[in-house]
Every structure is written in structure tokens, then in C-alpha cells.
Amino acid sequence: DAMVIQNPRYQVTQFGKPVTLSCSQTLNHNVMYWYQQKSSQAPKLLFHYYDKDFNNEADTPDNFQSRRPNTSFCFLDIRSPGLGDAAMYLCATSVGTGRQETQYFGPGTRLLVL
Amino acid sequence: QKEVEQDPGPLSVPEGAIVSLNCTYSNSAFQYFMWYRQYSRKGPELLMYTYSSGNKEDGRFTAQVDKSSKYISLFIRDSQPSDSATYLCAMSYHAGNMLTFGGGTRLMVKP
Numbered sequence: 001d002a003m004v005i006q007n008p009r010y011q012v013t014q015f016g017k018p019v020t021l022s023c024s025q026t027l028n029h030n031v032m033y034w035y036q037q038k039s040s041q042a043p044k045l046l047f048h049y050y051d052k053d054f055n056n057e058a059d060t061p062d063n064f065q066s067r068r069p070n071t072s073f074c075f076l077d078i079r080s081p082g083l084g085d086a087a088m089y090l091c092a093t094s095v096g097t098g099r100q101e102t103q104y105f106g107p108g109t110r111l112l113v114l
Numbered sequence: 115q116k117e118v119e120q121d122p123g124p125l126s127v128p129e130g131a132i133v134s135l136n137c138t139y140s141n142s143a144f145q146y147f148m149w150y151r152q153y154s155r156k157g158p159e160l161l162m163y164t165y166s167s168g169n170k171e172d173g174r175f176t177a178q179v180d181k182s183s184k185y186i187s188l189f190i191r192d193s194q195p196s197d198s199a200t201y202l203c204a205m206s207y208h209a210g211n212m213l214t215f216g217g218g219t220r221l222m223v224k225p
Contacts, residue, residue, distance in 0.1 A: 004157070040122055042202065042215035043158070090157050094211060099146060100165075101211040105157035 003027070004106035006091050012112045013081050021076040021109045023091030031097055032074040034066060035090040037108070043090055049074060050097060086113045117141055120203055120216030129225050133190040137203035137216045140184065144205040147179050149188045152200045152218065162188065193223045
């Protein structure tokens with residue numbers, strides 16, 4: 001089945017220790033998104049890629065970076081995780097960014113910062 | 115003030131009840147409205163997608179949009195324990211598909 005896959009599902013890191021979360025998709029979609037969702041809050045868009053074009057949200061902290069080496073994979077790098085970065089990180093994809101393009105979400109990676 | 119407001123719940127109902135979930139929003143530029151269901155520790159799954167005002171029905175689910183009141187609803191008929199999840203409303207502008215989410219309402223359907 002075509003899908004959005006996130007690994008690992010749970011990630012534990014130490015305060016200040018860099019961590020990378022990964023997302024892959026078999027949908028062959030052009031757009032990939034990273035969201036941060038804290039407990040009982042709305043998902044917050046961090047950035048998205050349209051093909052190789054990177055689009056950063058204005059309020060995304062510099063501590064968060066992303067890489068998309070090819071169509072199928074996208075990575076979220078947190079350079080120096082703080083306690084406030086503990087959250088669920090959701091990857092999503094869509095064919096394009098036109099107004100009727102639905103976003104399809106992966107299962108998420110829950111990050112714990114000790 | 116948040117752009118999209120949603121009562122966090124939890125909302126607890128008995129099996130078979132009709133459930134009403136709602137969101138209000140402040141920006142009249144939103145044109146597309148979605149409801150996502152999110153099970154615990156899972157990603158959001160698209161349930162319903164509507165454009166502008168009106169109703170849309172899909173099985174036990176009905177989405178309703180009232181743009182004049184900036185108010186959207188999701189109705190679930192004959193609710194089942196498997197409907198227990200967090201329901202997120204989301205909306206986007208006419209120009210693209212960037213989503214603004216509500217904070218989600220947690221629903222519990224008791225057998």
C-alpha cells in the first residue's frame with residue numbers, strides 16, 4: 001500500500017544532543033511537510049519542500065533544519081534539542097500545493113528529550 | 115486570539131449517540147474545510163473535505179460549513195467505540211493547501 005512512513009516511532013534523546021527524524025513516502029508526491037504537535041495542541045507547520053525547493057515558516061526556530069535528498073525521503077534535524085522540543089513530529093505529503101491538494105500524514109515520531 | 119478555535123473536550127457519549135463537533139474561525143479568507151481523525155499516538159487521517167458553505171455526507175459522517183457565521187461542524191451518527199479519537203478541524207485559503215488546524219476535540223464513545 002502506498003503510504004507515508006516515519007522512523008523511528010519513538011525517539012529518546014538527551015538535552016542538546018542532535019537528533020534526526022526520518023520520513024519516507026511511496027506516494028511519489030512532490031510536496032513533503034514537517035509538523036510539530038505538542039500534547040493537546042494543533043499541529044504546527046515547521047517547513048515544507050516542493051520538490052527540492054525548501055520553504056521555511058517564519059516562526060520555525062533555527063534549531064530545526066530539514067533535508068530532502070530525493071523525492072521519497074525527507075529528514076528533520078534538531079541540532080540542539082531542548083526540553084520544549086519534546087513533541088510528536090508529523091510528516092505529511094501532497095501531490096502539489098494547489099488549493100484542492102489533500103495532505104496525507106504519517107503516523108508520527110514521538111520525541112522525548114531527557 | 116487563535117485563528118481556529120475548537121473545544122478540547124473531552125466529549126464523552128454513549129454508543130449510538132449523535133455527536134456534534136464544532137470549530138469557529140476568524141479569517142473569512144478560508145475557503146476549504148477539512149476534518150481529520152487522529153487516534154492516540156497516530157497521525158491525522160482525513161475524514162471529510164468541503165469547499166465553501168453547505169453540507170457534505172459520507173456514511174455516518176456529515177460535515178457542515180456556515181461561512182456567514184465562520185462556523186463548521188462534524189456530525190457523527192450512530193457513534194461507535196471505534197470513533198473514539200481526537201478530531202481536528204483544518205482549513206485553508208483559496209490560494210493553496212497550507213493548513214491551519216484547530217487544537218482538536220477528544221471524543222470518547224462508551225459501549
